[in-house]
Amino acid sequence: MPPATDDLAVGEMLRRHGVSRRGFIKYCTSVASAMALPPWMGPAMAQQLHGALRPSVIYLSFQECTGCFESFTRSFAPTMENLIFNVISLDYDDTLMAAAGDAAESALAKAMHDNFGKYVLIIDGSVPTGAGGGYCTAGGKSAVDTLREAAKGSAAIICVGTCSSFGGIPFADPNPTDAWPVSAIVSGKPIINVSGCPPIPEVITGTMLQFVTTGKVPDLDEHLRPKAFFGTTIHDRCYRRPFYDQGKFAKTFDDEGARNGWCLYELGCKGPTTYNACATTKWNGGTSFPIESGHGCIGCSEPGFWDKGSLYAPLSAPDWGKAGESSPRQVMEIAAAGIGAGAVLGVVSAGSGRLRQYRSEHPLDTEPEDI
């Protein structure tokens, strides 16, 4: 009797679906390209994945608009269906799964039990803690309780979108639901933030694939984002950069400079301070990115982007960014991100006084002794 598909290595699974070795190398090459990884990673990834078992993945959605999931479904390389059918075992996702109610909750409990310590937990949305967590509940449990429970048995947590990574829109003033990013709630687990409002589809699937391929947390920046995608600014890779260097700027959205494709810095483009892969990976299967459509970057993958000031104020404007920088929430956020980074590196520091104060006010930690 042939082994169950859950027990098959990725290579064997693909072979059964008629995908040849060359086809698989080609697939991995395209994924590496989409992930902005070094070109040699494609064949290396193919070799590694060929013999690997498909890991269990649990996808939980909290306080969010489902825009991140919509983005996820539009990934071209790898496609979401290729990922979930061939590379991972998606054991719970309440947006996709046919089951509902008790059957869905049972599937979640079973997946967590059967794969304890090994599953990848994907979180979409911020975590509201106000009203005892009552602003977001499913199956009689609050998001914050579900997160704490699911985090315990996870091998790593991937936060998809700016809401789960940095709090996002719900976290912005006045934050009526007392929402927080995952890194403020969970400690002691590797956390990978894939920020963006929404993130680029290929960055979501690419980060998942990279973790699945290597079994390791990728190199992360100070906000726990994979450097492969968030290592350079939009400005660094922008095709309009030569105009910035030449001092050629559009002054309005319909002037001659705008029609000539000049730099949008003076129209509020946040490309110089925004780390993301929009200028290289692009959107809609590599078609274009907002600057190519004539609109500046709004910096949606950066912490506190919503509270920093007008999206159309240039970075050089006297008041831009002041609110975000001085916001106590952003200070907390940075401190909370530090906890996650420490957990990844295994060098959790004593933590800042501000974080201690936050934690004392919000007793949500799964492992308070780690602080």
Added chain:
Amino acid sequence: MSRLSEIAVRVEGPTRVGGLGGGVQAVLSELVGMLEALASHGQCATIDLRSLPMSPHDRIELQSALGDGEVQANLTADGVSTLRETALCGVWWVEHRDHEGKLIAELIEVSTIPAILAASLIDVAASARTLRERLSVGRNGSERTDHATRN
């Protein structure tokens, strides 16, 4: 001016030196080093064209600078891939497309032959097994037919 097509759009390229854009010159300079490494140490290398901030014009300019060589191979696996040697021996322009013909990866590979074209020894061994089994089934089938005829 009532229609979108009537709005004049003119995209200027960056200042060019020696007739080539700065990005194209950088790629060509990198290729010199890669070709020297291949010739002296057999070291292969790849440039991912999609990782470079190149305009469509730069891409055409680069293709033109590299020219066309003698060899072109098509790979049909999950869509068609084209592997074309440029006029510079050892420099291959590789395009991978999906089932719908959409470009999913575009590379310049510096090697004697692109690695994806070579057959894997594991697959070669599997081919030998498959062929042996096929011949064995054919022989057994013939024996059974002979036996049935005699009876």
